[in-house]
Amino acid sequence: MIQPILTIEGLHTRFFTERGEIPAVDGVDLFILPGEVLGVVGESGCGKSVTSLSILKLVPDPPGKIVGGRILFKGRDIVPLKEKEMRRIRGDSVAMIFQEPMTSLNPLFTVGQQIMETVRLHLGLSKKDAREHAVGMLRKVGIPRPEAVVDEYPHQLSGGMRQRVMIAMSISCNPELLIADEPTTALDVTIQAQILDLLRRLNEEQGTAVMLITHDLGVVAEMCHRVVVMYAGKVVEEGSVQDIFKNPLHPYTRGLIESVPRMNETRERLHSIPGSVPILSKDMQGCRFAPRCGNVMDVCREALPQLTLQENQHSCRCWLHETRREEAVV
Amino acid sequence: MSETLLEVKGLKKYYPIRKGFFNKAQGFVKAVDDISFSVRKGETFGLVGESGCGKSTTGRSLLRLIEPTAGEISFEGQDITKLSMEEMRRRRRDMQFVFQDPFSSLDPRHTVQRILEEPLIVHGAGNSMQRKAAVERLADVVGLAKAHLQRYPHQFSGGQRQRIGIARALALQPKLIIADEPVSALDVSIQSQVINLMQDLQREFGLTYIFIAHDLSVVKHICDRVAVMYLGRIVEVSGKHRLYDEPQHPYTQALLSAVPEPDPDFRKERIILQGEVPSPANAPAGCAFNTRCPRVMDVCRNVRPPLLESGAGHLTACHLYDREAGIRFA
Numbered sequence: 001m002i003q004p005i006l007t008i009e010g011l012h013t014r015f016f017t018e019r020g021e022i023p024a025v026d027g028v029d030l031f032i033l034p035g036e037v038l039g040v041v042g043e044s045g046c047g048k049s050v051t052s053l054s055i056l057k058l059v060p061d062p063p064g065k066i067v068g069g070r071i072l073f074k075g076r077d078i079v080p081l082k083e084k085e086m087r088r089i090r091g092d093s094v095a096m097i098f099q100e101p102m103t104s105l106n107p108l109f110t111v112g113q114q115i116m117e118t119v120r121l122h123l124g125l126s127k128k129d130a131r132e133h134a135v136g137m138l139r140k141v142g143i144p145r146p147e148a149v150v151d152e153y154p155h156q157l158s159g160g161m162r163q164r165v166m167i168a169m170s171i172s173c174n175p176e177l178l179i180a181d182e183p184t185t186a187l188d189v190t191i192q193a194q195i196l197d198l199l200r201r202l203n204e205e206q207g208t209a210v211m212l213i214t215h216d217l218g219v220v221a222e223m224c225h226r227v228v229v230m231y232a233g234k235v236v237e238e239g240s241v242q243d244i245f246k247n248p249l250h251p252y253t254r255g256l257i258e259s260v261p262r263m264n265e266t267r268e269r270l271h272s273i274p275g276s277v278p279i280l281s282k283d284m285q286g287c288r289f290a291p292r293c294g295n296v297m298d299v300c301r302e303a304l305p306q307l308t309l310q311e312n313q314h315s316c317r318c319w320l321h322e323t324r325r326e327e328a329v330v
Numbered sequence: 331m332s333e334t335l336l337e338v339k340g341l342k343k344y345y346p347i348r349k350g351f352f353n354k355a356q357g358f359v360k361a362v363d364d365i366s367f368s369v370r371k372g373e374t375f376g377l378v379g380e381s382g383c384g385k386s387t388t389g390r391s392l393l394r395l396i397e398p399t400a401g402e403i404s405f406e407g408q409d410i411t412k413l414s415m416e417e418m419r420r421r422r423r424d425m426q427f428v429f430q431d432p433f434s435s436l437d438p439r440h441t442v443q444r445i446l447e448e449p450l451i452v453h454g455a456g457n458s459m460q461r462k463a464a465v466e467r468l469a470d471v472v473g474l475a476k477a478h479l480q481r482y483p484h485q486f487s488g489g490q491r492q493r494i495g496i497a498r499a500l501a502l503q504p505k506l507i508i509a510d511e512p513v514s515a516l517d518v519s520i521q522s523q524v525i526n527l528m529q530d531l532q533r534e535f536g537l538t539y540i541f542i543a544h545d546l547s548v549v550k551h552i553c554d555r556v557a558v559m560y561l562g563r564i565v566e567v568s569g570k571h572r573l574y575d576e577p578q579h580p581y582t583q584a585l586l587s588a589v590p591e592p593d594p595d596f597r598k599e600r601i602i603l604q605g606e607v608p609s610p611a612n613a614p615a616g617c618a619f620n621t622r623c624p625r626v627m628d629v630c631r632n633v634r635p636p637l638l639e640s641g642a643g644h645l646t647a648c649h650l651y652d653r654e655a656g657i658r659f660a
Contacts, residue, residue, distance in 0.1 A: 043518060043519060044517055158606050160606060189544070189585060190585060190602075190603045191606065193588035193600060193603075196590070215517065215518065221591060222590040223590075241594045245592065245593060256519060259518050259519050259522040260518055261522075261547040261550065262547055263574060263589060264591060266550075269529070270525055271522060272519065273519035273523075276487045276489055277517070
């Protein structure tokens with residue numbers, strides 16, 4: 001049995017706002033195996049980004065706080081770790097790339113200085129070696145004329161180039177896990193293809209595990225081995241990419257997949273899920289998807305179904321697939 | 331074949347780059363560089379391309395929200411570029427616009443009632459009783475409840491706001507609606523709701539759409555004919571099935587191949603383009619795509635390829651399909 005590189009158990013992250021407590025991440029369980037690409041999909045507000053920020057403990061506090069659960073990185077719970085210890089993990093064993101590369105690069109420092117900071121800190125390289133390392137990293141992510149770009153500022157680069165710089169920076173210490181939060185959402189399709197190609201090569205050649213957070217089902221189908229589908233702060237389905245796309249169990253997953261227009265087929269009308277995502281609150285009852293679900297039953301409005309294993313590592317949080325249904329109704 | 335509603339000939343929009351004491355133009359950003367196309371009554375005409383290709387500038391120029399530098403825009407046979415501002419304002423009754431961002435295109439201080447009534451007041455349609463009835467009908471048509479009319483834009487979700495934007499565009503019963511990325515800010519499940527709504531409205535009111543988008547799967551679903559833009563120029567126009575099944579221009583081929591399909595079994599031959607889109611202030615000579623084209627020839631670097639018919643209603647601007655190009659160059 002391969003040990004997961006990261007395991008999340010019952011994670012609860014809440015935001016304490018004027019309008020009350022918002023359970024952005026509401027009891028999430030997931031794991032990532034070494035060398036695997038895990039897709040985390042869902043629509044805005046489903047908690048996918050907050051989950052990823054929680055892993056590195058980057059949730060802004062206040063108003064956010066991890067209020068429960070464990071995050072085991074190679075077997076060690078990192079939730080109780082102090083800031084100083086977290087800093088040793090961030091960028092070294094676990095690295096992250098964000099959606100908007102302009103806001104996550106410091107405009108006052110050159111590209112080289114920013115990469116060198118990370119490698120000098122974590123790998124203890126000399127200034128000269130660090131610079132060489134930085135140039136090497138830029139070359140590796142396919143930046144043309146890396147010797148010159150290393151001395152340029154972020155604003156001198158295009159969106160695709162900045163995202164490459166972010167990737168170069170995040171892999172510069174050879175992390176075991178790379179968390180990519182919507183890494184290609186701000187980019188054009190032809191540039192997206194370049195970046196996805198780069199991420200895939202990293203995963204295949206270096207065995208870096210990747211947690212890919214996205215709303216784009218096309219990107220998921222293309223990149224991921226396993227998929228976690230989230231809705232309103234909870235995992236509603238988890239399975240291999242084949243299971244999720246070919247045999248989706250949860251009505252939300254099914255609706256989501258059918259809503260997407262495809263290029264390789266023509267349909268008169270798109271499927272659509274009625275209504276919109278619920279506003280999260282502490283007092284929600286029953287299945288979060290019940291108000292929009294076409295298969296809703298009485299039990300769905302009253303009790304929350306559990307994430308239960310169906311077959312072959314394919315699990316789903318839905319009363320339709322839960323054997324305890326009869327007991328729950330009684 | 332149905333009649334032409336809109337005919338665009340040689341449309342250009344150049345922005346001068348001014349420098350120095352006398353603000354002399356030192357060059358031009360050629361946002362839209364000599365494009366021609368026509369839109370038939372009742373069809374949905376797609377304009378696609380990556381950021382900076384000039385698709386939005388084209389859309390806005392058609393309504394003279396941006397004043398074109400040169401070219402002719404005939405709407406129902408009348409050249410609207412020659413109209414005075416007042417005549418143009420009246421003409422816009424028949425030509426309306428739906429904006430991308432439903433958050434910034436609705437006045438936050440007005441109720442939905444007021445937002446939908448405004449175009450009716452501006453164009454002097456009916457008395458206050460008739461207008462009130464018209465607004466209620468509009469709300470109903472786009473799926474908003476009567477109670478929603480007294481609310482403000484911030485009280486709605488993105489999808490509902492886009493419905494308000496569409497209702498506003500419909501208020502004067504226009505013939506043509508130009509929609510600039512109307513669904514790209516929306517979540518997948520909401521996106522399909524709005525696309526279905528737009529198709530229903532088209533059928534009901536016999537609308538003609540110009541649909542501007544970067545998402546090629548959405549465009550394939552909703553459009554009848556599609557024009558692909560690159561760096562201010564149209565590189566290919568065709569009926570959607572022909573365009574998607576047999577793309578001719580190397581850029582269209584690369585663009586289509588770059589779109590990830592939401593199907594893990596569907597593997598396509600991917601053409602990964604090198605480099606990035608050049609700046610429109612400094613477009614390459616000859617074919618604008620020659621710096622990234624995998625099939626570039628000498629002639630491409632010198633002569634701009636004309637948009638020529640290469641099959642039934644299929645136009646391509648590429649020297650590969652122009653038998654006489656070699657002769658002309660020699």
